[in-house]
Amino acid sequence: MEILFTFIPKEDQQQRLSTEFPEVDFHFLYKDKTRLPSADIIVTYGEDLMAEDIAAAQNVQWIMVASAGIEKLPHQAIAERGITVSNVKGIHKIPMAESALAHLLSLKRSLPLIYENQRNQEWNRRTRSSELHNSTALILGPGAIGSEIGRLLQAFGVKTIGCNRSGTQALYMEEMVSFENILEKLPDADYVISILPSTQETNYLLKRAHFQAMKKTAIFMNLGRGDLVSDEVLLEALQNEEIAFAVLDVFEEEPLPKDHPYWSMNNVIVSPHVSSHSGKYVERALDVFIPNLKKWLADQTVPANLVNMEKGY
Amino acid sequence: MEILFTFIPKEDQQQRLSTEFPEVDFHFLYKDKTRLPSADIIVTYGEDLMAEDIAAAQNVQWIMVASAGIEKLPHQAIAERGITVSNVKGIHKIPMAESALAHLLSLKRSLPLIYENQRNQEWNRRTRSSELHNSTALILGPGAIGSEIGRLLQAFGVKTIGCNRSGTQALYMEEMVSFENILEKLPDADYVISILPSTQETNYLLKRAHFQAMKKTAIFMNLGRGDLVSDEVLLEALQNEEIAFAVLDVFEEEPLPKDHPYWSMNNVIVSPHVSSHSGKYVERALDVFIPNLKKWLADQTVPANLVNMEKGY
Numbered sequence: 237m238e239i240l241f242t243f244i245p246k247e248d249q250q251q252r253l254s255t256e257f258p259e260v261d262f263h264f265l266y267k268d269k270t271r272l273p274s275a276d277i278i279v280t281y282g283e284d285l286m287a288e289d290i291a292a293a294q295n296v297q298w299i300m301v302a303s304a305g306i307e308k309l310p311h312q313a314i315a316e317r318g319i320t321v322s323n324v325k326g327i328h329k330i331p332m333a334e335s336a337l338a339h340l341l342s343l344k345r346s347l348p349l350i351y352e353n354q355r356n357q358e359w360n361r362r363t364r365s366s367e368l369h370n371s372t373a374l375i376l377g378p379g380a381i382g383s384e385i386g387r388l389l390q391a392f393g394v395k396t397i398g399c400n401r402s403g404t405q406a407l408y409m410e411e412m413v414s415f416e417n418i419l420e421k422l423p424d425a426d427y428v429i430s431i432l433p434s435t436q437e438t439n440y441l442l443k444r445a446h447f448q449a450m451k452k453t454a455i456f457m458n459l460g461r462g463d464l465v466s467d468e469v470l471l472e473a474l475q476n477e478e479i480a481f482a483v484l485d486v487f488e489e490e491p492l493p494k495d496h497p498y499w500s501m502n503n504v505i506v507s508p509h510v511s512s513h514s515g516k517y518v519e520r521a522l523d524v525f526i527p528n529l530k531k532w533l534a535d536q537t538v539p540a541n542l543v544n545m546e547k548g549y
Numbered sequence: 550m551e552i553l554f555t556f557i558p559k560e561d562q563q564q565r566l567s568t569e570f571p572e573v574d575f576h577f578l579y580k581d582k583t584r585l586p587s588a589d590i591i592v593t594y595g596e597d598l599m600a601e602d603i604a605a606a607q608n609v610q611w612i613m614v615a616s617a618g619i620e621k622l623p624h625q626a627i628a629e630r631g632i633t634v635s636n637v638k639g640i641h642k643i644p645m646a647e648s649a650l651a652h653l654l655s656l657k658r659s660l661p662l663i664y665e666n667q668r669n670q671e672w673n674r675r676t677r678s679s680e681l682h683n684s685t686a687l688i689l690g691p692g693a694i695g696s697e698i699g700r701l702l703q704a705f706g707v708k709t710i711g712c713n714r715s716g717t718q719a720l721y722m723e724e725m726v727s728f729e730n731i732l733e734k735l736p737d738a739d740y741v742i743s744i745l746p747s748t749q750e751t752n753y754l755l756k757r758a759h760f761q762a763m764k765k766t767a768i769f770m771n772l773g774r775g776d777l778v779s780d781e782v783l784l785e786a787l788q789n790e791e792i793a794f795a796v797l798d799v800f801e802e803e804p805l806p807k808d809h810p811y812w813s814m815n816n817v818i819v820s821p822h823v824s825s826h827s828g829k830y831v832e833r834a835l836d837v838f839i840p841n842l843k844k845w846l847a848d849q850t851v852p853a854n855l856v857n858m859e860k861g862y
Contacts, residue, residue, distance in 0.1 A: 330682045337654055338651070338657070339658075345644075345652075346826070350818070361826075363826050365826040367827055387704070391700070392647070505667065506663075506667045508674050510663070510678065513674075514680055515678070515680075516680060
């Protein structure tokens, strides 16, 4: 049994794997594809496998993606071979929810201005701080991450409205609305926060009319995928001050091009797709992978966090 | 009955007062002391009354301080006259707790670096973000504000240790320690957060040994009063990297002098005493003042939030 990691865990994490699975031959190789032909399992962040890599990996039966997004995998090549794909959905929930709260609280409590005044060595008490308390959030995609954001927001006294395809109840959401009826709830929201994956249904889901329906004081935060809204629509909403602020961790084009207007707009925060980053990330991925691998080795049980390559999540 | 406000509430707030108390003659005068001699009650932020103002205010029986700190009041002049003093303790708890969480989350989730990279138009994903989750906070002064900070930290999965004079149990604290025994708990804390008022007992409570006992990765946050620790001690701890970071909203000297080293230290956040700021501030102060004034007018009942000028809080 040979397992290829296309990224390099820390020494102690590699040790943890070898100790748990002495019978397995682990290869930790970043940007080195020489072990593809003999790998039975591939563990990847999901951005480095092309169709020709799948062809080369003639023995592979399981691809474990140590991230949530699978849209960069060569879907057809994988589906044709019937390769099992699993991900680590859920392990992002703590860092991403903390990032969401960090960004909202920072804006509400004037941290960008406080930092700027410090750079200018200026004792300026004219901050216009406000509060999360007694506001309303609309959360697009109240799954593992979205519900964790909802739980934390509720602790701050924020009303939570969840929005998913069908409008079915989700955890830590006081109300629900379906994608179809979202326009009805947008005028209530002080924050519109998306954690939606990229699927056919979420692709450019938000149009001009959605931003026009939001409060002029609304903060739009996208931690999901950049194709939820076109730059054209979002730029227009920001330039016309139809909303007050955008916090963007994902973009139509990543990296965000050097000359993109977002960089210098004072009502946009550009976060370079890092909201899930955490020192605990690989450790948590292994916490998902190890029990899955034990079962797989015992009786080829398919792993938890199985990904449906057709649905796209 | 004549009431002098030494700050100017908004039009609708002034209206609220006149409507509730048609029999009272309200004067809203910023930096204008002409009405002192005839005022029966003074409502102030507590920083603008000198001993001679108390002498001039020959009729005053009640000073309502629309803030928590009363250390700038002329204590002796007030005590000699037996003037009732009340404050609005508790109304800061929401904005201050949100500020505390904003600062911690911002540092944990790399917001200062994200903002800096945006200014440089640099797509830099090498953030070293970490999490509040599974860390420990030591809260000096777990009163109304400190307990609210504790409640929010617990929602993030942070262990809370409270520290007060006697070590008696406080809300939302998993453990307690007395001032006297604080050294025992400092090595456990990832954050040491003070909301202590300025009293004889809190004056320069933290000495060199306390910072040496903290984790090298600790964040020290002072939202209480600047005389909790001397600049000399804190600068030494920061320069020797005995702690990782200080978030300071209060200072030995305010405004912080232009040439103070804190301004340009990359392990210090200088916040110009604004952590309690909120657009809802005056409204909440009136929510405390109005029922107090109703009772006072009815039967001279002493107000809630009475301040003991000897204890200093």
